[in-house]
Amino acid sequence: MKNIILTADRPTGNLHIGHFVGSLRERVRMQNETEYDDLFVMIADAQALTDNADNPQKIRDNVMEVMLDYLAVGLDPQKTTFCLQSEITALPEITLYYMNLVSLPRLLRNPTVKTEIGMRGFDKNTGVPVGFACYPISQAADITAFKANLIPVGEDQEPMLEQTREIVRAFNRIYKTDILVECKAMLGRNKESMRLPGTDGNAKMSKSIGNCIYLCDEPDVIKKKVNSIATAPRKLEEPGDVENSVLFTYLRAFCEDKHFEMFYPEYANLKELEAAYAKGGLGDGKVKKFLFDVLNDVLTPIRERRKEMSKHIPEILEILKKGTQKANQVADNTLHEIKRAMGIDYYSDNSFAEEQIKKYSNK
Numbered sequence: 001m002k003n004i005i006l007t008a009d010r011p012t013g014n015l016h017i018g019h020f021v022g023s024l025r026e027r028v029r030m031q032n033e034t035e036y037d038d039l040f041v042m043i044a045d046a047q048a049l050t051d052n053a054d055n056p057q058k059i060r061d062n063v064m065e066v067m068l069d070y071l072a073v074g075l076d077p078q079k080t081t082f083c084l085q086s087e088i089t090a091l092p093e094i095t096l097y098y099m100n101l102v103s104l105p106r107l108l109r110n111p112t113v114k115t116e117i118g119m120r121g122f123d124k125n126t127g128v129p130v131g132f133a134c135y136p137i138s139q140a141a142d143i144t145a146f147k148a149n150l151i152p153v154g155e156d157q158e159p160m161l162e163q164t165r166e167i168v169r170a171f172n173r174i175y176k177t178d179i180l181v182e183c184k185a186m187l188g189r190n191k192e193s194m195r196l197p198g199t200d201g202n203a204k205m206s207k208s209i210g211n212c213i214y215l216c217d218e219p220d221v222i223k224k225k226v227n228s229i230a231t232a233p234r235k236l237e238e239p240g241d242v243e244n245s246v247l248f249t250y251l252r253a254f255c256e257d258k259h260f261e262m263f264y265p266e267y268a269n270l271k272e273l274e275a276a277y278a279k280g281g282l283g284d285g286k287v288k289k290f291l292f293d294v295l296n297d298v299l300t301p302i303r304e305r306r307k308e309m310s311k312h313i314p315e316i317l318e319i320l321k322k323g324t325q326k327a328n329q330v331a332d333n334t335l336h337e338i339k340r341a342m343g344i345d346y347y348s349d350n351s352f353a354e355e356q357i358k359k360y361s362n363k
Helices: 017-033 045-051 056-073 090-099 104-109 111-120 135-145 155-174 219-227 246-254 257-263 270-279 284-309 313-342 351-361
Strands: 004-009 038-043 081-084 150-152 184-186
Touching: 004 017, 004 135, 017 038, 017 056, 017 150, 017 246, 038 056, 038 313, 045 056, 045 135, 056 081, 056 284, 056 313, 081 313, 090 135, 090 313, 104 111, 104 155, 111 135, 111 155, 135 155, 135 313, 155 184, 219 284, 246 270, 246 284, 257 270, 257 284, 270 284
Parallel strands: 004 038, 004 150, 038 081, 150 184
Antiparallel strands: none
């Protein structure tokens, strides 16, 4: 079986460190180390409109911002196909056919959808937009259009992938085919990477909440955001709570032993630092300073590459255009297979015409 990788991000703003540890870092690793047949990275602008329909300019303005972030973290156009969701014409039609395979209650029970509805504040007066409720179906169309079986995502997206697998099973069963393939999640390297909390302590870092450290943030901005992270009040000599500290969650996601040699030689590794903090006598200020040094070390090369890439916008636009053209060809082929399995490919050959002529000539 082919290994086809698909990932996507909504262009509602710059990408942040939660995206980086939850998915982007894994995409780059897979691009460089994994044997695969195709790797598609999609800018999900159509899905972004499900809760931004009144502000499409926001989506338009952020398409290039996301492309710059992709290239800055190390995604390579020679190894990766970048594409724009709204320009892949087969996807809405595939979504339409899948809508008949899923009930509305099942969609609204999806834990990720329920969480996202709460985060966006859809209330009883405005209600949940139909397009937003159908988000999992649209995502299933994206994944199956490319027959992707490996999906680098954060832990919070696993319920969405399970919904995709349910649709695949239902389609293959109902139409007695095996053209659609099931996918599996490729999760971050540790539990902190799977779902990075926000700087405000919220369970998830989110652009819509504004509790993010962005990949393009300058050092002074990173320092300000790190210093704003709330910590539990305690006296210096009192033990610190390592497990529930946002500071140590970030360190577990980002720091390496080399960072101690570079910035905090009093300790050899994170295990020693955690032990000292848990014992007491180590203040949050020193931990925040170390965390800033670690994050700035990780983000500086990304930020610098991004600045350099921003000088080559025409070339980047061409990369996105050519990738979208390739994606269209692949999705069109899958759509043809789907319609053939369903028996609604009326004009792909002469079989429908022959059937009708034979049927009515005998009457």
